[in-house]
Amino acid sequence: MGHLRSAGRWARGLVALTVTAASTLAAITAVAGPAAAGQLKPAITAGKPKLGDVCTSADLGTRHPIIKSADVAPTVTHFKGWYVTEGSTGNQSVNTNTTETISVSVGLNGTVQGSFAVETLGSVGASLGLNVQVNYTSTSSTSTSVTWNFRTPGYYGLYKGTKKVTGTYGSLNCNRVQQGDGSWALKWTEGPDSGSYTTFTTLEEGAVRCEDKVPANSIMAKAQGLLDCGSPAATAKQPAGPVPSAKADRAKHDADNAAKAAKSVKATQAAKPAPRAALNCQSGVYRIHVPGKPLNWSAPLLANDGIRLRESNWTSAHLDNWRLCNVTERNGVIEASLWNWGNGGCATIPADIANREQAYLTTATCAEDDLQRFYFYRDVPGSSKIGLQNKYTGSMLGHDRYADGELIRQYSSGRQDGTGTYTLTAV
Structure with missing residues (x-):
């Protein structure tokens, strides 16, 4: 029994x-x-x-x-x-x-x-x-x-x-x-x-x-x-x-x-150094704006800082200018690296905090690394609105509140209030 x-x-x-x-x-x-x-x-x-x-x-x-x-x-x-x-x-x-x-x-x-x-x-x-x-x-x-x-x-x-x-x-x-x-x-x-x-x-x-x-x-x-x-x-x-x-x-x-x-x-795997990447970037230069607002993504001045919402031209260093590099498209979804004109780095989620909810986005030396690859979800033609997702973590990008200096962060389900929607605006 x-x-x-x-x-x-x-x-x-x-x-x-x-x-x-x-x-x-x-x-x-x-x-x-x-x-x-x-x-x-x-x-x-x-x-x-x-x-x-x-x-x-x-x-x-x-x-x-x-x-x-x-x-x-x-x-x-x-x-x-x-x-x-x-x-x-x-x-x-x-x-x-x-x-x-x-x-x-x-x-x-x-x-x-x-x-x-x-x-x-x-x-x-x-x-x-x-x-x-x-x-x-x-x-x-x-x-x-x-x-x-x-x-x-x-x-x-x-x-x-x-x-x-x-x-x-x-x-x-x-x-x-x-x-x-x-x-x-x-x-x-x-x-x-x-x-x-x-x-x-x-x-x-x-x-x-x-x-x-x-x-x-x-x-x-x-x-x-x-x-x-x-x-x-x-x-x-x-x-x-x-x-x-x-x-x-x-x-x-x-x-x-x-x-x-x-x-x-x-x-x-942890012991392998990240290889340096040779990027094939598109000629277009973009700002990543909050729709209908003056703030957009700007790369950090300091290496240990993150990408933040700033007003356009808050510096003369092109830190708010981005290029799409190594672009591919599958089933209507663009995959690309984001190269910053101002500091020469690529947008990335830091590896040591990539497993955290609300880990911040920053820039680092460009490498063939999925932490530096992003999916772009687009609005219908005629609209420049996009949503962005990190390829490695699967998390969507957004911000906690609309304010100057606010960090861009990852959210596993995205921001349900719409604050993860941006516009990709040609400069």
Whole structure:
């Protein structure tokens, strides 16, 4: 007979997600994985855009997530094989070993930053019909105990586990679209940026034996698979206490090796210097204005400062003049680097704060680096209004308030009040 219970202390902080909208989910099914894959289902949320909906120029600087795939895999995070003899039944506390640590993350940053990440995970939960973690947390990476009432002697697997949810997402961005009659309109389209996410459901803990009949593709079944039920340890009479488990030890060994490999790759990537880039810039020179206002983007005078809103010609150094360089276009979305005439640097999000919501925009030596690449979303022809998105972080650019000296910053979902919409004005 199998046993399980929900670890109540882990349930705290989970968001009970109501059925929400997401247009494109109706026709998408989850990607099959090693365990049971989650079935994405359509959801409806008032006020959330869907692919093909009409948008306005105020939406040029905003974005919303779309869930492209999801995989739900029952996962054992802690395990211990335990032999119970006659006379040793009753309540016992057993220390389990970590077999896998799951951390909640969205995108490249290994964490959950900003409203876009929370909205992404909320959409995942609503689409799968699961309560998932929507804020940064992780399962325990250290040994934890399971207290259990053993009623009969036997060979048990004590475990803690959860449903690990992974997948990919894209984004909806407002951009101009040419219609069948040749006219233009602003609509929500799928943007070029995408990424992956990881989250998990409520943790369970329990005990299971080799002879128990358990549901397929369940957390309990995963734990039973770690018991080495065909081994001599499972059938021989043993003293009460821990039983060696080759599968559990191997799972922990594999998890440790994967973590070490990921750390090594990250260290190697961090050690590579950014190459110097030879830019191919267009001849046009532009100011990036706040629509209908006199303030525009101006590069910093000091290396440790950021790009700020300033009045045109506040200096004679052309710090408010920009060129578009290494320009490409795909599906109506321009990708370019922004080179500043005044200081010769390229607009960038500083690498050491790129994972932060509201990280400021600055300039640096031009390099072939996605932190220096930006997507431009445009209004219909005849309008110079644009929205800008950093290619590496996926965040939209905007400002907190309209004021001289205000920094330009990144916002994961953009500025919903329209302050992420600018005009690209030829000088």
